[in-house]
Amino acid sequence: MKLAWLALAVGALAAETPDFATRVQPRLVKAGCFSGACHGAGSGQNGFKLSLLGYDAEADYRAIVYQFRGRRVNLVRPEDSLLLKKATFELAHGGGKRFPADSETYRTALEWLRGGAPYESAGRRRITALKITPAASSAARKGERVALRLTAAFSDGSQDDATAYALYWSNDDAIAKVDETGIATVNGAGETAVTARYMGLFATARVGLPFAGDPGQIERATPTAASFIDGRINHNLRRLRLLPSPQCTDSEFLRRAHLDILGTLPTVEEARAFLESREPDKRRSMVTALLERPEYADYWSLWLLDLFRLQSKNIGERHVPLFAGWLKDQLRADASFAQIARAMLTSTGDAVRTPALNFLRANDNPKLLGELATESLMGSRSRCAQCHDHPFDSWTQTQYHQFVSFFVRVNRTEDGIKLADHGEIEHPKTGKRVEPGFPDGKRAVIGGEDRRPALADWLVEPGNRYFARSIANRVWARLMGRGLIEPVDDLSASNAPTNPELLADLADFFQRGYSLKSLIREIANSAAYQRSAQANPVNAPDDRFYSRALAAPLGAYALADAISQATGVPEPFGKLPLGVRAIQVADSNVESYLLDVCGRCPREASCDLPNAGAGGVRQMLHFMNGPAIQAKIAAAGGRLDRLRSQKAAPEAMVEEFYLAALSRPPSGPENDYWLSRIAAGKDPGAAMEDLIWGLLNSRAFVFNR
Amino acid sequence: MLLLLILAGLLAMPAAGGDIPVTALRFSPDGRILAVAGGDRVRLLSPRGNLGGPALPSRLAQVFAVAWSPDGKWLAAGGGRAAVMGAVELWDVESRSLVRTVAKSGDLVYAVAFSPDGRRLVAASADAGLRVVDAVGGETRLALAGHVGPVLSVAWSGDGRSIASGSADRSIRIWNADDGKLQRALTNHAGAVEAVVFSPDSQTLYSASSDATVRVWTPSTGRMKRILRGYEQGVLALDYAPARQLLVAGCADGAVRLANAETGQIVETIPAGAAWLQAVAVSADLDTMAWADASGRHLRVRRLLQ
Structure with a gap:
C-alpha cells in the first residue's frame, strides 16, 4: 500500500517537474549559455563546457548536474544553485546576466531543481517536428509586424509552444528583420525566409512585402x-x-x-x-x-x-x-550525371585506364574525401560536424563519421586507387567504430567489402534530397546568375530556397535521366x-x-578567351601549343598570368562563393593599364591588323569590333561617335585602338548580360 | 554474506523534494560507521543497515568530501557554497558536535585527508589551492599553490611525508607534507584527475581520471608504471583494498569496476544506474565496499569479492 502511494506520488511529481532535455535546456540555449561565444565554445568557458547550441543534451546534463561533484546545482536549496546564481548575475559571471530571477526561464530551471533535476520526464519524450505559423505572410506596408508562432511536437503526442525559446534569423534583414521573440518586422519589398531553430530542428516561414x-x-x-x-x-x-x-x-x-x-x-x-x-x-x-x-x-x-x-x-x-x-x-x-558520379565514387584500379577514379585521388585523407563528396555532389557542408553536430544543419557528428566511413578503405596509390581489406573510423567521443550510414538517417546495406557502391546507390536513388537538388541548383545558378539557394554549397536545413517549388521541380526533372x-x-x-x-x-x-x-562577371576562362577572340590574338598558356583556348586548359596549375588576373579557381577550396571566378579590382586595373589588352589590340596578325591590311572601311571596322566584342552592331550614336573620331583625328589608327580598348574595358564586355 | 542496502530513507530528502546526489563515502577506520555526504549533510550509518541517527548538522551549503581521523574520533567534512566559500568542518563523532571550522577558502572544498598521525589535515579546493591545517589548533600551516584548475582529490601518504593532489588541470602534484614544497608534477592524464590513492606502504600512487584510465605511479620518482584501461567512461572515484590488491572504481557510466591493482585486469563490473558514480569506499577491516551514484537513489554495501 505504501509502495503504491509512493509510486503515485512520484508519478505526480514527474508529471509536474520540468525535464532537462525538453524544457530546461532549450531555455538555457535561448539564454545564450550554449552559444559559441559562451560555454558552447570548443573549450568551454572557465572550465565549464556545454555543447554548441545544445546538440548533446546528455553531455550537457552531466556537465551541469554532475561535473565537479555537482557544484553547479544544489538540490537541497535549489535557489542557491550556482547555475542560477551565475545566470542571474547574483554571482560574478563572465557572460553577464542571462536571465532575471522573475523570468519564466528562471522559474522553469528552479522547478526542475526542486523536482530533483531529472534528465527527462517519465514519458521520455522526443521532439519530432517543428511547425511555424504563419508559414507565409505578406505585409501591406513597411514597418508591419508579423508575430510568428512556433510549435514543437513530441513523440508522446504532446506539444509545446516554443515561440519564446527558439533562435530566429532572417536571410535578409533589409526585407524583414526578426527579433528574439519571433516577431518579424517588414522593412522593404521582397520576400525572405525567416528561420527558427529549436532543439536541433528548423522551421522556415516566408515573410515579405509585395513590390x-x-x-x-x-x-x-x-x-x-x-x-x-x-x-x-x-x-x-x-x-x-x-x-x-x-x-x-x-x-x-x-x-x-x-x-x-x-x-x-x-x-x-x-x-x-x-x-x-x-x-x-x-x-x-x-x-x-x-x-x-x-x-x-x-x-x-x-x-x-x-x-x-x-x-x-x-x-x-x-x-x-x-x-x-x-x-x-x-x-x-x-551521359547520365548519376553514372558520372557513380564512376567517380566507386572506381578502383589504374588511373590511366580508369580516369574517373581521380576524383578519389584528390586527397588521401578519408575525412577530406568525405567532405569533398558532400560539398561537390550534395551541396552540403558537413565539415563542422567533424567536431560537433552541425549547429545550422541536420548533420550530426555521428553522421559525419558514418559518411567518412565509406572512404576509409580507399587508398591512393602513385597511379590509381586500391581498396584496403580493413580500415575503420572511430567516433571521437566514444572511441567506438562507426559503421557507414547516410545523413538522412537511412541505414547503409553494404553488399561486399567495398562500401562505396552503397553510397552511390543512395546518392542517386529517387527521392535523395541531396544530389539532384544540389546539381540542379548549381546549374541554375550558372545560367541564371543566382542559385535558388545561395551559397550553392550550403543546401542546409537552415537555408531555405527562394522558390522551393521550383527547386523541387528542377530536381525532379533532372532526376528523370540525369x-x-x-x-x-x-x-x-x-x-x-x-x-x-x-x-x-x-x-x-x-x-x-x-x-x-x-548579370554576372565572366569567369576567368571565358574572359581570357573573349579577349583573344575579340582581338584575334591568341593567348599563350604555359607550355601548351599557341592556339589552345583557355576553356581547354584543364590543369589549374598551367602557368598563365592572365587567368590568374581574371581570378581562375585555384582548386584549393570551394570556389562556390558568388563571383568567385571574377578578378575584381586587380583584373580591372590590369585590363586598363596592363599588357593583357594593350598588347593584343594592335598585335601583328590580330583583328585590327587584318582589317587594316584589308583596307577595310571605318564603318566596317567599327561594326566588326562591336560584333566581335558585344555580339551586336553599334547603335546609331555609337557609330556616329567613333566614325567622327576616326575622321577628325590625325591618327585614325589611334582612334580605332581607343575603340577596342573601350569595348574590352566596358561592363558590357566583362559581364555575361 | 551479501549486505545489500537500499537506503531510500536516507536519500529521498524531503527538504529538497527529490533525491540528493551522494558526493562522498568513507568507512571509519574500524569499519563500523559509514559516513555518507550528500547535499548539505553527512549521515553516519552502520554498514549493517542500522541507521545511525540524525545527520550531522553541518553549516556547509553542500558537502563534497569526508575523511576520518586515524583514531576514528573525528570526521572532517569539506564543502561550502560554490564560487562563494569553502571550508572543512571537524566533527567529534561520538558527541556529534562541531569542533571547529578550518581551511576556509573562496570556493568549495572538494577533498580532504588526514595525516597518518591525525594531527594535520589537508583540504583541496575549487580555487586551485590546497591548505594544510593543524587539526588540533585549527591554524593553517601551509598553502600549496601550483595547480591551475580546481583541485578535486587529495591523499596523504602512509608514511606521512607526502601529499598527492589531483586537479581538473589534468595534473597530479606531489608535495612535501612538512614544508609544502612541490616535489614533482605528473602530467600524463588527458582529463581531470578525479581521485588519488596511496598504497599503505606509500610506494605506489593510483590516480583516476575522466580520461577513462587509472594510472599507477611511483611517487618517489614520478615514473608512471602502468595505465589501466577498460573503463568505458571517466573514472570519478577510486579506493584501494590492499589485502585483496583490488582497486574499486566508480565510473561515469554508473558502473563500479573492480580491477587487480597489479595487472590492471578488471575482475568484475557491477552495472549501476544511469547516473554517474562518484562515491566509492572500501573498508579493509570488514572486506567490504560501498558505493552510491549521483542520482542519490542507491547506496549499496557488499563484500569486496563474492
Whole structure:
C-alpha cells in the first residue's frame, strides 16, 4: 500500500517537474549559455563546457548536474544553485546576466531543481517536428509586424509552444528583420525566409512585402507558361507584384547563350547570321546546336574540375588531362550525371585506364574525401560536424563519421586507387567504430567489402534530397546568375530556397535521366532565362525572383578567351601549343598570368562563393593599364591588323569590333561617335585602338548580360 | 554474506523534494560507521543497515568530501557554497558536535585527508589551492599553490611525508607534507584527475581520471608504471583494498569496476544506474565496499569479492 502511494506520488511529481532535455535546456540555449561565444565554445568557458547550441543534451546534463561533484546545482536549496546564481548575475559571471530571477526561464530551471533535476520526464519524450505559423505572410506596408508562432511536437503526442525559446534569423534583414521573440518586422519589398531553430530542428516561414507592380500589367507580362520553370517563376512574380523585364534582344540572347553554354563569344559571322535569321524558333534551335558543339564539353568540364578540385599537384600532371578528357566524353555524350558520379565514387584500379577514379585521388585523407563528396555532389557542408553536430544543419557528428566511413578503405596509390581489406573510423567521443550510414538517417546495406557502391546507390536513388537538388541548383545558378539557394554549397536545413517549388521541380526533372544537356536546354529555353537585364522601376531591387536577368562577371576562362577572340590574338598558356583556348586548359596549375588576373579557381577550396571566378579590382586595373589588352589590340596578325591590311572601311571596322566584342552592331550614336573620331583625328589608327580598348574595358564586355 | 542496502530513507530528502546526489563515502577506520555526504549533510550509518541517527548538522551549503581521523574520533567534512566559500568542518563523532571550522577558502572544498598521525589535515579546493591545517589548533600551516584548475582529490601518504593532489588541470602534484614544497608534477592524464590513492606502504600512487584510465605511479620518482584501461567512461572515484590488491572504481557510466591493482585486469563490473558514480569506499577491516551514484537513489554495501 505504501509502495503504491509512493509510486503515485512520484508519478505526480514527474508529471509536474520540468525535464532537462525538453524544457530546461532549450531555455538555457535561448539564454545564450550554449552559444559559441559562451560555454558552447570548443573549450568551454572557465572550465565549464556545454555543447554548441545544445546538440548533446546528455553531455550537457552531466556537465551541469554532475561535473565537479555537482557544484553547479544544489538540490537541497535549489535557489542557491550556482547555475542560477551565475545566470542571474547574483554571482560574478563572465557572460553577464542571462536571465532575471522573475523570468519564466528562471522559474522553469528552479522547478526542475526542486523536482530533483531529472534528465527527462517519465514519458521520455522526443521532439519530432517543428511547425511555424504563419508559414507565409505578406505585409501591406513597411514597418508591419508579423508575430510568428512556433510549435514543437513530441513523440508522446504532446506539444509545446516554443515561440519564446527558439533562435530566429532572417536571410535578409533589409526585407524583414526578426527579433528574439519571433516577431518579424517588414522593412522593404521582397520576400525572405525567416528561420527558427529549436532543439536541433528548423522551421522556415516566408515573410515579405509585395513590390509596387500593377497586377494587370504583371498578368499580361506573365502569360500562361509552357515551361514548368516559367510557371513557378510567374507565380512568384504575380504573388509579389513584380513586373518582369521584357525579353532580351536577339543579340543579348546570342551572347548570353554562347557564354553560358560554351564559355565562348559568338564569332562575327555567327552573330551576323543569327541576327539576320528570320527563323521563328531560332533561339531554341541555337540552344540545341550549342549543346552539340565541342566547346560545351570543354567549358562545362572546367566547371566540374573546379567543383571537384582536381589539381595536378594532387593527382599528377598527366592525370588532369586524362580525367578532363573522360569528363568531356561523358558531357559530349550527355551521359547520365548519376553514372558520372557513380564512376567517380566507386572506381578502383589504374588511373590511366580508369580516369574517373581521380576524383578519389584528390586527397588521401578519408575525412577530406568525405567532405569533398558532400560539398561537390550534395551541396552540403558537413565539415563542422567533424567536431560537433552541425549547429545550422541536420548533420550530426555521428553522421559525419558514418559518411567518412565509406572512404576509409580507399587508398591512393602513385597511379590509381586500391581498396584496403580493413580500415575503420572511430567516433571521437566514444572511441567506438562507426559503421557507414547516410545523413538522412537511412541505414547503409553494404553488399561486399567495398562500401562505396552503397553510397552511390543512395546518392542517386529517387527521392535523395541531396544530389539532384544540389546539381540542379548549381546549374541554375550558372545560367541564371543566382542559385535558388545561395551559397550553392550550403543546401542546409537552415537555408531555405527562394522558390522551393521550383527547386523541387528542377530536381525532379533532372532526376528523370540525369541529363545535364536536358537541364541546360530547359532552363535556356525558358522565358525567365531570356529576360532582359534592364530593370524597370518595379523590379530594380529584385535580385532573387528572376524578374530580370542577373548579370554576372565572366569567369576567368571565358574572359581570357573573349579577349583573344575579340582581338584575334591568341593567348599563350604555359607550355601548351599557341592556339589552345583557355576553356581547354584543364590543369589549374598551367602557368598563365592572365587567368590568374581574371581570378581562375585555384582548386584549393570551394570556389562556390558568388563571383568567385571574377578578378575584381586587380583584373580591372590590369585590363586598363596592363599588357593583357594593350598588347593584343594592335598585335601583328590580330583583328585590327587584318582589317587594316584589308583596307577595310571605318564603318566596317567599327561594326566588326562591336560584333566581335558585344555580339551586336553599334547603335546609331555609337557609330556616329567613333566614325567622327576616326575622321577628325590625325591618327585614325589611334582612334580605332581607343575603340577596342573601350569595348574590352566596358561592363558590357566583362559581364555575361 | 551479501549486505545489500537500499537506503531510500536516507536519500529521498524531503527538504529538497527529490533525491540528493551522494558526493562522498568513507568507512571509519574500524569499519563500523559509514559516513555518507550528500547535499548539505553527512549521515553516519552502520554498514549493517542500522541507521545511525540524525545527520550531522553541518553549516556547509553542500558537502563534497569526508575523511576520518586515524583514531576514528573525528570526521572532517569539506564543502561550502560554490564560487562563494569553502571550508572543512571537524566533527567529534561520538558527541556529534562541531569542533571547529578550518581551511576556509573562496570556493568549495572538494577533498580532504588526514595525516597518518591525525594531527594535520589537508583540504583541496575549487580555487586551485590546497591548505594544510593543524587539526588540533585549527591554524593553517601551509598553502600549496601550483595547480591551475580546481583541485578535486587529495591523499596523504602512509608514511606521512607526502601529499598527492589531483586537479581538473589534468595534473597530479606531489608535495612535501612538512614544508609544502612541490616535489614533482605528473602530467600524463588527458582529463581531470578525479581521485588519488596511496598504497599503505606509500610506494605506489593510483590516480583516476575522466580520461577513462587509472594510472599507477611511483611517487618517489614520478615514473608512471602502468595505465589501466577498460573503463568505458571517466573514472570519478577510486579506493584501494590492499589485502585483496583490488582497486574499486566508480565510473561515469554508473558502473563500479573492480580491477587487480597489479595487472590492471578488471575482475568484475557491477552495472549501476544511469547516473554517474562518484562515491566509492572500501573498508579493509570488514572486506567490504560501498558505493552510491549521483542520482542519490542507491547506496549499496557488499563484500569486496563474492
